[in-house]
Amino acid sequence: MNQKSPAILTIDDESLIRESFRLYLEDCGYQVQEAENGRVGLDMIHKSLPDLVLLDLRMPEIDGLDVLQEVRENYPDLPIIVISGTGFIGDAVEAMKRGAWSYLLKPIADFNTLRHAVEQSLEKARLIVENRNCREKLEEKLRLRAQALERSNQLLRDTRMQVILRLGKAAEFRDKGTGRHVIRVSCYTKILANCMGFSEEDADVMALGSALHDVGKIGISDSILLKPGKLSPEEWEEMKKHCLYGRDLLTPLSVEDEEGFTSEVGGTLGGIISDSDLLQMSRVVAYSHHEHWDGSGYPQGLKGDEIPVVARIVTAVDIYDAIGSKRPYKAPYCEEKCLQIMREASGTILDPEVVKIFFDSLDLLQQIKAKWAD
Ligand SMILES: [Fe+2]
């Protein structure tokens, strides 16, 4: 509605009626325009949209009901009050059906009725506009909030990924790795998980979790971890404990730890200490990536399907990557030898199904191997 006084268009073929409406409504403070038939009325509406229309039904050129129809199609919220002298109930019903907001009978005995109908319709139109503006503002606010939330979620995902990868690399740096072993293992894990039919989301969690498979090596002393020669049986037992250290490191913090952190450092650990899917996945991988299909592995000596599937995948890709990489105690094997070892490990160290999928996806794996070579 305009700031200035509302504009009303009265469409009626009887000039006396138009004039009486105009004089009365102008006295009430409205601007009033007149149209002598439906055609002129429609032209005026299209040219300068009024705030309200008073519409006769029986008119030459274009009948009031047709005017109603056309206005409704083009200006669904324009208030129209039908004022007709026909007195047929059918006309009133049809006018309301076609979108009239109100229906008055001619002659109008008390002009207060007209004034009341006009005021009511203008108020309703104002509320419709106000409502729509509020809704649009609200929708815009919600849209911006959703965008901000998505941005912070993305930031959180990125940060989580960075922290996990860096922690995995930190562990690898200790035994003079380049950090690329964890990247390759993660990529290989994702490829195999995808080929095994895991959802994209699960494959991502498995891939990221696999980056921490050897994080427990942080707890192994340099004299053992970096020893160039063969480990003694005692040293080997200690080395095997990296699976337990990894599991413990990735176990959710205790309430005591959390209280200590929040009281000394401030803030809250919130989601960080919660046992997220990623933390669980990493823990499973760290604990079980040296289990063997035939039960000859460690630390639990699990067998076959007892070994979590993600650990079976990581065991395979970890071995493939380790035998193809340079280590303090050995030169890298050529690809042919690596594949031969993988084939031979099927059903003993490795899950035959995982090995089958490994060979099915070999092209993709080798692309990663070349791209992320040390
Ligand atoms: Fe390991």
Ligand SMILES: [Fe+2]
């Ligand atoms: Fe490894």
